[in-house]
Amino acid sequence: MTERLKQFREIGKKVVAVCRNYKGLTAAQGIPNPKTPSLFAKPTTAYITEGQSIRIPEGCNLLYHEVELGVVINQNCSNVAVSDVDDYIGGFVLALDMTAKDFHNEAKANSRPWFLSKGFDTSCPVSDFIKKEKVPNYQDVRLWLKVDGVIKQDDSTSDMIFSVPEVISYISKYITLEEGDVVLTGTPDGQGPVTEGQIMEAGLADIVSMKFSVAK
Numbered sequence: 711m712t713e714r715l716k717q718f719r720e721i722g723k724k725v726v727a728v729c730r731n732y733k734g735l736t737a738a739q740g741i742p743n744p745k746t747p748s749l750f751a752k753p754t755t756a757y758i759t760e761g762q763s764i765r766i767p768e769g770c771n772l773l774y775h776e777v778e779l780g781v782v783i784n785q786n787c788s789n790v791a792v793s794d795v796d797d798y799i800g801g802f803v804l805a806l807d808m809t810a811k812d813f814h815n816e817a818k819a820n821s822r823p824w825f826l827s828k829g830f831d832t833s834c835p836v837s838d839f840i841k842k843e844k845v846p847n848y849q850d851v852r853l854w855l856k857v858d859g860v861i862k863q864d865d866s867t868s869d870m871i872f873s874v875p876e877v878i879s880y881i882s883k884y885i886t887l888e889e890g891d892v893v894l895t896g897t898p899d900g901q902g903p904v905t906e907g908q909i910m911e912a913g914l915a916d917i918v919s920m921k922f923s924v925a926k
């Protein structure tokens with residue numbers, strides 16, 4: 711692994727995210743499973759790491775947490791076959807796809823883009839880089855999140871509609887993925903509100919955990 715990859719946050723590579731990618735989530739929401747992965751992006755200014763707080767964006771009255779497995783890409787790739795995707799995975803991060811849900815609902819209702827609701831500063835808290843070998847079975851690993859000590863999200867990546875290789879292969883047909891890019895693979899059911907002063911703790915099995923507070 712190159713030094714450049716280890717420093718992916720400083721390099722500030724793009725974040726490509728998938729949504730509605732857990733069967734439990736679509737079932738709970740009573741919506742059909744998507745036929746292809748639904749994609750959006752976050753700017754690199756959205757990244758924060760432990761020690762920094764999530765800041766509620768101006769005018770947002772409903773901030774949601776979403777815990778997700780982030781995949782860190784290790785070399786440029788386009789048009790990658792599903793069977794070859796493992797060669798392009800450099801490691802992982804645990805990530806939160808923080809969402810200004812009221813902005814998001816309004817954007818959806820008015821057929822406007824989601825960018826602001828998903829891309830505001832501090833909307834992508836990430837853990838330390840996790841070496842690939844620490845998550846040998848990334849297709850069946852537990853993701854969990856607690857708010858003030860109460861468990862809110864707890865599921866396995868095996869509940870994904872599109873697997874990590876399928877997601878990365880699909881993205882790479884249209885968007886060149888570069889070394890250091892992070893692919894957020896969707897959130898399991900249980901996403902919900904957090905308010906100023908609350909603390910979220912999230913983990914990837916017992917491999918990594920992280921804590922973030924919410925500030926005005």
Ligand SMILES: O=C(O)/C=C/C(=O)CC(=O)C(=O)O
Nearest residue numbers: 728729730731776809896897
């Ligand atoms: O309302 C929707 O269609 C999607 C909302 C989300 O926030 C989706 C995700 O980001 C996700 O499922 O991870």
Ligand SMILES: [Mg+2]
Nearest residue numbers: 776807896897
């Ligand atoms: Mg999400």
